[in-house]
Amino acid sequence: ITTPTGEGVTSARTFVRLRRCVLVDAFRIV
Numbered sequence: 001i002t003t004p005t006g007e008g009v010t011s012a013r014t015f016v017r018l019r020r021c022v023l024v025d026a027f028r029i030v
Helices: 008-030
Strands: none
Touching: none
């Protein structure tokens, strides 16, 4: 997910959100 504006802050936030989603999915699968 890349945004044309505010790549620094938004990318970090989206990265954390994506990682959280992945972790939640992994826990749900387990």
